[in-house]
Amino acid sequence: MRQRRSTRRRGSDSVGDIEFGKPLAVTTTPIPGLVVFDLPVHGDSRGWFKENWQREKMTAAGLPDFGPVQNNVSFNDAVGTTRGIHAEPWDKWVSVATGRIFGAWVDLREGPTFGAVFTTEIDPSKAVFVPRGVGNSYQTLESDTAYTYLVNDHWSPDASYSFLNLADETAAIDWPIPLDKVEVSAKDLLHPSLAGVTPIPARRTLVVGAGGQLGKALQEEFGNLAHVEWATRAEFDLGSPDLRAARRWRDYDTIINAGAYTAVDRAETQDGRVGAWAANASGPAELARIASEFGITLVHVSSDYVFDGSKDRPYREDDAVSPVSVYGQTKAAGDIAVATTPRHYILRTSWVIGDGNNFVRTMASLAQRGIDPRVVDDQYGRLTFASQIAAAVRHLLDTRPAHGVYNLTSAGDAMTWADVARLIFELTGSDPARVTGVSTEEYFASASAPVARRPLNSVLELTRIQEIGFTPRRGIDLLREYLAP
CATH class of the missing domain: 3.40.50.720 (NAD(P)-binding Rossmann-like Domain)
Known part of the structure; x- marks a missing residue:
């Protein structure tokens, strides 16, 4: 029987829910290759456990066997912390260890879907596979959020990156918290609009x-x-x-x-x-x-x-x-x-x-x-x-x-x-x-x-x-x- 665990957010009176017992499932998106996974989370009064990355099960469910080589974690202590939009020349497996985010992805690859947008909320029971060249960004909806991602290449100064402005009018991302009220880096605010983006070329x-x-x-x-x-x-x-x-x-x-x-x-x-x-x-x-x-x-x-x-x-x-x-x-x-x-x-x-x-x-x-x-x-x-x-x-x-x-x-x-x-x-x-x-x-x-x-x-x-x-x-x-x- 499925259960839901309620977890009180620090610094907030609202309550967030993590659904326990979901089967592993995949949902496609308008961006080719960008897929959302429902992850089984198992919990009791002590807390919860999940398999955040399980190669055999996830490739059987349709995830590319993308060969991650590095695991990164970004900790965000305040609600509204906003990062992105960054497109890198590697694939990413994005999830949340604790907390909750609003994620936004924009296709910045060469091709007919350049500029396509997808957004969703992610808690520990969800993960997103982000293909190479798709711009990735997120906004924290809970304090003390740990955003984690696997990548299948190491950083290189020779790699080709692209960036999109968080407020780009063409992408028109409906941020839950307005950008003028959030914590965001000056560098991210200076990224170009979609018309000025250099697309990530095909492999x-x-x-x-x-x-x-x-x-x-x-x-x-x-x-x-x-x-x-x-x-x-x-x-x-x-x-x-x-x-x-x-x-x-x-x-x-x-x-x-x-x-x-x-x-x-x-x-x-x-x-x-x-x-x-x-x-x-x-x-x-x-x-x-x-x-x-x-x-x-x-x-x-x-x-x-x-x-x-x-x-x-x-x-x-x-x-x-x-x-x-x-x-x-x-x-x-x-x-x-x-x-x-x-x-x-x-x-x-x-x-x-x-x-x-x-x-x-x-x-x-x-x-x-x-x-x-x-x-x-x-x-x-x-x-x-x-x-x-x-x-x-x-x-x-x-x-x-x-x-x-x-x-x-x-x-x-x-x-x-x-x-x-x-x-x-x-x-x-x-x-x-x-x-x-x-x-x-x-x-x-x-x-x-x-x-x-x-x-x-x-x-x-x-x-x-x-x-x-x-x-x-x-x-x-x-x-x-x-x-x-």
């Missing part, structure tokens, strides 16, 4: 490997967005031992790892192994640690080479990895590392075609020059165009489905490399019969350098990515567009 997205074929496709997809930051391998080396110090990571929402060591045969050499393990395994593992620590979503692109290609059906996302080459081993290790971070998307692809030199361009050139190639005809798979990977990445980040692995290739029937070559010849006006099919063993029989084992079956099951609303396009249509003059 950034970092694209690693911006100079590669996938990086270039991502630039086509995201290039006009101001919050997306691009880094080539020279600017951000996945093999570097100090990635954690490379950025102020609290400013980032997403890392897209488009970088990789993809020279599959060179990876079989002594120097190649070092480079492949650094870029494909150690680098993603460090990104995963960074993402876990700072609550970042990590998008990582994987490969069919994590499988041995021995199955007689398309590979599913939950199939056990079984790589047969150094490149495949490094990619599998990277996948395992990335999967340890809570917010991750792994896009597993095959036979990637993008900007620059690749199989399609080579075959088209041979057709034009009258050269009749020998092409492997015992490896099966589907092409994956970099443009489709970029579109799928954007879909994942726009819709935020369940985290995990998603297969992505073009749609359509599986083909061999020789089938693809014949189709390229046909689409470029040449005779597809000029392409001769050979086995993988025959093709590499005369190789003088180390050759990586290839999976003979690289066909990936596409059901899961289709279930989240992304429909891969047919490979023949994409190939036709790719070859168009």
